Amino acid sequence: MTHCPARGSKQVPHAGEGFTMPFGLSLGQTLPEQDERALATKHNAALAHMLPLWGPLFGATVVLFTLWDFWIMPARIALTAPLRLALVLIGSIAYRQWRLPWTPVHRAGFIYATHASGMVAGAALLPNGLLIGLAAITATLFLVSLVALRLSTFVLIVLPSTLLLIVLGLGTMSPYGLINTIVLYLFAAGIAAAMMAVLVAFRRQAFLFEKQLLHSARHDSLSGAANRGYLNEAGAREVALARRHKRPLALAMIDIDHFKRVNDIYGHVAGDNVIRELANVCRHNLREGDLFGRFGGEEFVCVMPETEADQAFACVERIRRSIEALRLDTGRGPLQFTISTGIAVLGPGRDQWESLLQEADDALYQAKGGGRNRTQVAGAQPHDQAAP
């Protein structure tokens, strides 16, 4: 048995420190690896929605630029138009997923790189064209700040068109014009990269807020366990999965004995501490894949996938003995308490969430009737299972 906190009882992890900005934004802040991955997945999904808009957007810029080429130098249109068209066609490969292992970030990056390179290459064929090309890729550069989540991705996306701008500028511009162009371009790229950093900080903050909200909506604030709504939702899912794959699953319903008396004698603050302590002991004894939730006032439910009746019994008995050995300090003297538990396992006639709960509740009732401070497995002989 591992000692990882059970599911349904996890706390929201804090993000790594970063440089704090106005609005509480933290630049350079890092989230735990799992959260970074979840954020990237969300970002990719949003980008996948945005990608179809890029086609008409870039298509319109290419048409505008071709008209511009025609106006500036009609004689060169036979050169510039096919060049731009070729790069646009290459870029349009990325509008489809095909069967390539590329994410929407890769696809958006590829589209930007080919279209921006098309703008630069076409512009270089016109007199003073690179200046116009510079303005065009500067404008589209800001799209990259929406796409990239890391500076390295940003650099990788803008690198091809940047290199092309420098190489073609070396061949077609005066040194003075080239330096001006590069300085202006780097300035724009720097602003776009800074925008990217701020947007990423916003995204991380929104991600954390959403996660905290979701955690509060699903968990009980006193014990930190899953609340009844989430317990029912996640528990029913576990039962359906176990039923489908014909895997064992055990459900334990734990109830504090004579809790009303605890409240009456030691007060409600001590009663609340009892609930917290019980939740801590359960969390400590359950597996990471187990689900732990507060079913009602002083009643908790543990859903243990891949667990047979005897394993569930051993686990619950460990919890029961730990609780029995606890001494809590209260203003009215030391407090000891005990628990009773009913266990039900997935099987014929109890293969639904509700029927399992009912079985466990009946077994709990039996445990209470048998004298409390004991564990009862549904369908088993009380004397086999009861605590000595």
Ligand SMILES: Nc1nc2c(ncn2[C@@H]2O[C@H](COP(=O)(O)OP(=O)(O)OP(=O)(O)O)[C@@H](O)[C@H]2O)c(=O)[nH]1
């Ligand atoms: N301190 C505190 N008390 C609670 C909380 N939720 C429920 N209770 C109390 O828990 C008590 C439950 O009492 P009963 O349902 O009579 O059960 P019991 O006294 O534990 O008796 P048995 O279950 O038969 O052993 C009630 O007095 C509730 O007010 C809570 O969050 N904090």
